[in-house]
Amino acid sequence: MKILVPVKRVVDPFAKVKALPDGSGLDTSGSKFDVNPFDEIALEEAVRIKEREPETEILAASIGGPECEEQLRKALAMGADTAILIETAEPFDPPGVAGELAALVEEWKPDVVLMGKQATDDDCNQAGQMLAALLGWQQATFASKVEIAGGTARVTRETDEGTETLEMPLPCVITADLRLNEPRYIALPGIIKARSKPLERRPPKTGPSPKTKVLRVEAPPPRPPEKKVGSVSELLVELRGRGALP
Amino acid sequence: MRALLVAFDPSESAAIAGFGKALGVPCDLLLLSGEPDSGYGAESAKAARLTELPPADALAAGLAEACSGYSHIAAVTSMRAKDVLARLAGLIGAAMVTDAVSAESPTVFKRPIVAGSLVATVEALASPLVLTVRPAGFEPASPAEAAFEAISLHCEGKARRIESSEGGGSRPELTQAKVVVSGGRPLKDAETFERLIGGLADALGGAVGATRAAVDSGIAPNELQVGQTGKIVAPDLYIAAGISGSTQHMAGIKDSKLIVAINTDPNAPIFEHADYGLVMDLYQAIPEMLEALKR
Numbered sequence: 001m002k003i004l005v006p007v008k009r010v011v012d013p014f015a016k017v018k019a020l021p022d023g024s025g026l027d028t029s030g031s032k033f034d035v036n037p038f039d040e041i042a043l044e045e046a047v048r049i050k051e052r053e054p055e056t057e058i059l060a061a062s063i064g065g066p067e068c069e070e071q072l073r074k075a076l077a078m079g080a081d082t083a084i085l086i087e088t089a090e091p092f093d094p095p096g097v098a099g100e101l102a103a104l105v106e107e108w109k110p111d112v113v114l115m116g117k118q119a120t121d122d123d124c125n126q127a128g129q130m131l132a133a134l135l136g137w138q139q140a141t142f143a144s145k146v147e148i149a150g151g152t153a154r155v156t157r158e159t160d161e162g163t164e165t166l167e168m169p170l171p172c173v174i175t176a177d178l179r180l181n182e183p184r185y186i187a188l189p190g191i192i193k194a195r196s197k198p199l200e201r202r203p204p205k206t207g208p209s210p211k212t213k214v215l216r217v218e219a220p221p222p223r224p225p226e227k228k229v230g231s232v233s234e235l236l237v238e239l240r241g242r243g244a245l246p
Numbered sequence: 247m248r249a250l251l252v253a254f255d256p257s258e259s260a261a262i263a264g265f266g267k268a269l270g271v272p273c274d275l276l277l278l279s280g281e282p283d284s285g286y287g288a289e290s291a292k293a294a295r296l297t298e299l300p301p302a303d304a305l306a307a308g309l310a311e312a313c314s315g316y317s318h319i320a321a322v323t324s325m326r327a328k329d330v331l332a333r334l335a336g337l338i339g340a341a342m343v344t345d346a347v348s349a350e351s352p353t354v355f356k357r358p359i360v361a362g363s364l365v366a367t368v369e370a371l372a373s374p375l376v377l378t379v380r381p382a383g384f385e386p387a388s389p390a391e392a393a394f395e396a397i398s399l400h401c402e403g404k405a406r407r408i409e410s411s412e413g414g415g416s417r418p419e420l421t422q423a424k425v426v427v428s429g430g431r432p433l434k435d436a437e438t439f440e441r442l443i444g445g446l447a448d449a450l451g452g453a454v455g456a457t458r459a460a461v462d463s464g465i466a467p468n469e470l471q472v473g474q475t476g477k478i479v480a481p482d483l484y485i486a487a488g489i490s491g492s493t494q495h496m497a498g499i500k501d502s503k504l505i506v507a508i509n510t511d512p513n514a515p516i517f518e519h520a521d522y523g524l525v526m527d528l529y530q531a532i533p534e535m536l537e538a539l540k541r
Contacts, residue, residue, distance in 0.1 A: 016493070017360050026360070098336060122359050122366075123474065124344050126332040129302065133336025138303050138405045141329045144468070154408075160325050160421075160477075162411030162469045166301055168404055178458065178475055179468065211341035211372040215354065220365045220500070226507075226520045232534040235506065235524050244483045244504050245539075246425070246451055 001148070002057045003046040004110040005080065006101055006127075008036040009064055009071045013120040023216040026121070035071045038116025040078075042176040044183040045146055046114050047079035057081050059108055063092050063100055069199065076194035077186045083199045090208035094122075098130035103205040105135060110171065112153065117142055117175040128175035138168035142177040247271040247352055249318035251288060252309065252331075254299060256280045257422065258322040263288055263387035265320055265379045268349045276312060277394070278305075285392020293394040296401070299326065304403030306333035312399055313338065316374060318352070323378035323478065324421065335376040342376045343368055345478070347383035347501075356383075361474040362497035381422075382480030382501035411469075418453045420470065425452030426481040426502070428472055431459040432488035432528065439465045442532045443487065449539045455479060457495050473498035487528040491516025508532075 011017055012032040020027045035043075043060065050056035060075035060083045062068040072083040086100060105113065113132075118125035125141075132139035140146075140155035144163065147154045148170070156165045158177050229235045239245045251266045251273050253259040259277060263286030266273035275288035278296050285291040294312075299305060309330065313319045319334065321327040323345050335342040346355040353370045355377070420426065427450065429443035439460065447454045456466035458473060472479055474494040480501035487508045489495060496519055499505060507520035508531045517523040524531060 011360070013361075014493075017363055019364050026364070094332075094342065095335070095339075118475075120361065120474070123361070124342075125328045126335065126342050126344060129329065129332035130336030130342075132303070133306065133333045138301075138403065139329075139333060140405070141302070142325055156409075158325065158468055159410070160469065162467065164410035165408050166405045167408050168301075168303075168406070172405075179462070211370065212343065213369045213371055214366050215369050216367040217359070217364050218367075220358070220362070223505075223519060224521065226517055226523050228517075228523045228525070230524075232524070232526070232531055232538060235522055236535070236538055238522055239483070239504070239506070242504060 001049070001053065001055065001112065002059070002108065002110040003049065004105065004108060004113045005039065005043045005046050005058060005060050005075065006113070006115045007039045007043065007060050007062045007071050007075050008116070008119045009033050009062060009068045010036045010119055010121040013037055019217040019219060023218050025214070025217055033067070033070065035074055036116050036119045038118060038120070038176050040183045041178070041180050042114040042116050043075055043078055043080065044181045045176060048181065049148065050079060059084060059110070061086065061101070061104055063088060063097060063204065065089060072199055073194050074186065076197040076199070077190040078184065082197065085199065085201045086204050087201050088204050088208070091210065092208060093210045093212050094124050094126035095130055095211045096206070096208055097127045098134055099206045100204050101127070101131050102134040112148065112170060113173045115173070115175055117177050128173050132173035135171070135173070138172040140166050140168065140172065141175040143174050144177050144179045146174055146180065247317040248315070249273045249320060250313050250316040251275050252319060252321040253277045254279060254321065254324070254326060256283050257419065259284065259286050260386040260389070261322050261381035261384065262320060262379065264381070264384040265349070267387055268384050269318065269352055271318065271352050275392070282394040284389035285394070286387040287390045288392065291392040291394045292397045294397055294399045296399065300401045301403055301405040301407055302329045302333050303405050304401035305330050306337055307403060308399030308401035309334050310337045312397065313374070318375050318377065320377040320379055323380050327378045331376050331378055338374060340374045340376045341370040341372040343370065344378050346377050346379045358497070361493045362500050363493060380478060380480070380501065417447060418451070420453040420455060420472070420477050421479055423453035423479070423481050425450045425483045426455050426479050427452055427485045427487065428455035428457065428489060429460055429466070429487050430457040430489040431463060431465070433460060433465050436465050442528065445536055446485065446532050449536055450483070452481070457489055486516055486520070487532060489516055490514045491519060
């Protein structure tokens with residue numbers, strides 16, 4: 001089985017991020033970057049499948065500048081067999097990412113695309129579903145359990161009400177949610193071994209034709225300052241005063 | 247320009263029609279399931295009366311046919327809306343804006359990014375445009391009589407649902423509740439969580455929420471998770487008990503009108519975002535509140 005895992009380079013999801021003073025984007029000066037946490041979960045799932053079925057091949061792919069090599073090396077260290085960097089300086093929005101990934105799927109012909117449900121920088125939650133639509137494949141988003149056997153994927157997914165389980169023939173796109181697994185810690189030998197694994201670079205096959213454009217990024221309006229209350233009765237008096245209690 | 251406002255069930259109609267008003271273009275309402283109640287001022291209303299919402303591949307295919315000719319297709323944001331509408335956008339080659347919180351014009355919208363720490367103003371460069379919309383940003387529309395036209399959606403797909411958990415219980419839906427009481431890891435176990443957090447929610451007629459840590463440790467079910475990757479809530483009153491206030495959790499509660507934080511740690515980040523802060527052990531504070539609310 002062949003599994004494609006797209007990997008996005010994102011600004012450290014646990015650091016505070018500010019907007020640039022001119023509002024043109026995120027101020028990432030001095031920021032660390034990492035693999036989008038949901039893509040890391042997707043990759044971990046692919047690696048676990050490979051551990052059960054050693055015939056499995058995993059390709060990690062990233063779209064972006066040369067700096068994305070860092071994230072692809074991490075993917076290789078986690079257990080991807082090969083990596084491809086689709087190198088571009090142009091911004092790709094989710095429809096663009098889906099289009100470019102669809103071209104890669106045509107070329108590499110995976111049975112499954114496993115990717116994060118959303119990126120923690122733009123929080124769009126679009127690319128996986130758009131890719132599935134472009135390919136005419138089935139999809140299982142927000143996955144919390146994945147079983148693949150005999151050309152069928154059985155995916156338990158988180159829903160607004162709880163969970164549901166879908167069954168679908170391969171090929172399909174599966175997007176990972178938080179509780180699918182806990183990604184492994186990468187030990188030093190894995191990092192060293194990853195340096196010699198193949199990493200191909202090539203330009204995009206599709207032209208950038210963004211369907212959306214970010215005009216401005218800014219801090220949200222501040223909330224009024226907090227008021228400390230000393231007791232439960234004082235809190236309830238305040239809340240009644242604001243008409244907030246039934 | 248003409249917008250198709252999609253309500254997965256009748257509980258979403260007023261909110262999505264409110265967005266339609268803010269958008270300022272003529273709107274039609276499409277109700278996918280449930281019995282039609284009100285058209286909420288849409289120019290025309292259609293009801294598909296699906297008895298069960300099919301998986302995304304089938305539902306998006308049905309919607310792709312139904313939305314032909316529309317410049318905007320919008321639904322209230324939810325996991326199912328993101329699942330289905332992003333696929334729809336892929337099928338029809340649309341631009342997409344997720345989690346819109348305001349409409350500056352029919353093509354320019356604001357939306358939160360990076361777990362709500364920043365707000366982006368986004369312009370759609372292509373048409374049609376698919377949106378998921380956060381109700382907190384828009385005034386709900388008032389009920390208005392409407393004649394619903396029956397339509398049938400051709401939902402064909404290869405994914406099959408073989409199991410699903412029932413939603414529910416008697417509490418209000420988390421994303422629509424006027425009061426939400428949430429608890430974190432200090433609640434110890436499921437029984438304590440239900441007794442204290444559930445008890446206070448019931449006393450206030452509210453819904454129950456939880457942090458990722460509480461869900462991960464099995465204290466609360468996953469559908470109660472509030473935050474960047476869980477539910478986005480926007481109640482009039484949000485009470486956070488034993489919650490430190492990670493960026494990821496705050497992303498889910500920023501639209502709340504009043505935030506009350508109860509925490510033993512006076513330096514917990516949640517206090518920076520709260521309107522009222524009570525530095526107290528929740529095991530003391532919540533029973534006291536329950537007692538006081540009885541009176």
